Amino acid sequence: MPTKNGVTAVLAALTALLFIFSLSLGGADISWQDIIKFASGGEIDEIKETILLEIRLPRVIMAFLIGMLLASSGVVVQSVFLNPLADPYIIGIASAATFGAVAAYLLKLPDFYYGVFAFFSAAILSVLIFKLSKKGKSIATLLIIGIAFSSFLGAFTSFATYLIGEDSFKIVAWMMGYVGSANWEKIAYISVPLVLSMAYFYFKRFELNVILSGDEEAQSLGVDVEKMKKRLLIVSSLAVAFSVAFTGMIGFVGLIIPHTLRMILKTSSNIVLIPISAFAGGLFLLACDTIGKSVLSPTEVPIGVVTAFFGAPFFLFLAIRSSRSI
Template sequence: MLNLNMRSKNLVIMGLFLAYIITCVVALCLGDENLNPKELLSYAFGENEILRQIIIDGRLPRIIMAILIGMLLASSGAVTQNVFSNPIADPYIIGIASAATFGSVLAYLLKLPDYYYGILGFVCSAIFSLAIFKVSSKASIATLLIIGIAASSFLGAFTSFFTYLIGEDSFKIVAWLMGNIGSASWFRIGILILPLIFCLLYFYAHKNELNIILSGDEEARNLGVDAQKLKINLLIVSSLAVSFAVAFTGLIAFVGLIIPHTVRLLLRNYDNALVIPFCTAFGGLFLLICDTLARTLIAPVQIPIGVLTAFFGAPVFLYLALSARRFL
């Protein structure tokens, strides 16, 4: 089994590397103004100002932002599933993303600077995460679903009300709520990079403890791990990841659900030492592919990226819910 896992891991790494190269090249080439690989090379070795604006100021920041957001959402999804010991515990489904959205829209309504969107979103999502963890720590999948749907609806009502109060800019908020990476910039990437590094390092640093808590709180206690404290800390950091993702790109559903299950299936392994880094890598690739499709399928019109991720994710969610019906 170990040899099979090692072979699978090496194949997945090679496939990921090639997929990233191909997808990045395609994403750089396609858009309102299509480029060919020769033009990309001419930019690399020349000084074409028009190409510089298209590539450096337009497409490259968007590519990097899509990868970073995908990494945050997928890794936080994997951790959230472990914390709740629940296969459908995606930040979007259980309402964490809705809480972050509520905080971000509130910051916009109060006319706070951009970086407060993530901060206020984090405060709201962290409080919500701890509350739902307290309420549903011993809940079934059905109960968690009901709590998540009810909480998302409640927070969504307030978010819609705040959006209405915003007035003339409400259309921008609605477009943002559907998921949008079009506002990517080098400045926003600079703000996002520190929370990204912190969250990913924190998740990976606790990979062994995450494996232990899968065996149950009592077993974790016997091995010297304070499961409750660990879960709370992981939820807070996961809320930080989701809040910054939401602040910059709006609601992008199901990434934290699709990717962890896909990775575990490909690796045939539940060891978080593998699952977390591979979820991070696959999440970035998945969202980059979705964003490339979103801006090119019916160009020059851009599809909200949240629409595409929901298109892929809803069937996966339905399958998981039906597969887990014996626990309902």
């Protein structure tokens, strides 16, 4: 059986290789030798150095950080709802964040407020879904609630996009998932919710494991389940909201990564899954962005389209398997 350290070592090696490969892709011819030389402190052509520092490296880092946010949030959301199909994208949290970000755009606010508006929208919906799902804890109930809210908010988002007018194409492209506009300022912004959410998940990792045993068991061990789950959902909403605000709707990362790692590691322990899922999520999203850049080059496939290509069949597989186990 694969071990935690073994999986981590493989992920680290794959990440290093993918970083180099992804940095070499683009209109300008930059070889992997140039990249290694640049990374080791050597001198390369000034134009190539500028392209790497200002365009390609921010994009690669942004894809990796967003993947970390989405995958770790997926682990937590599934633990909170005790539901294997709970994913921020599927249950509507990402749709709420998108609505908030588009509203901030309509109000012509600075970029940072996209994340703030997205966060409040996502947090409110997360708590509301949590309250409603408690009345019917089946997988079907959660999915129906999520689809209903996603459709409702999607209609408002589409109407808001229509009102934007000439710039609506930018919004549509952003909603499909795009990391190509990454820069160091946006990376600094996204690093804040990443550090805060990962730190909170780490400090609450034992409570997260207790929650997996059920509400009654957790309460008997002194955990205020209701309060803990609300806080976890709000922090998860923070992570999802800022990822949506800066890179648009990127689905299924929080579904694919936790499930795949559970199957590989044969464990549901959040102590193990949260850090490794974050690492694997970063690698997965970077791989999807690399595929999107190269498969129809020079045309780019939006990263959200690539993740949906992998995620939709995976979701269908999980849904069929879950229905058979009922």
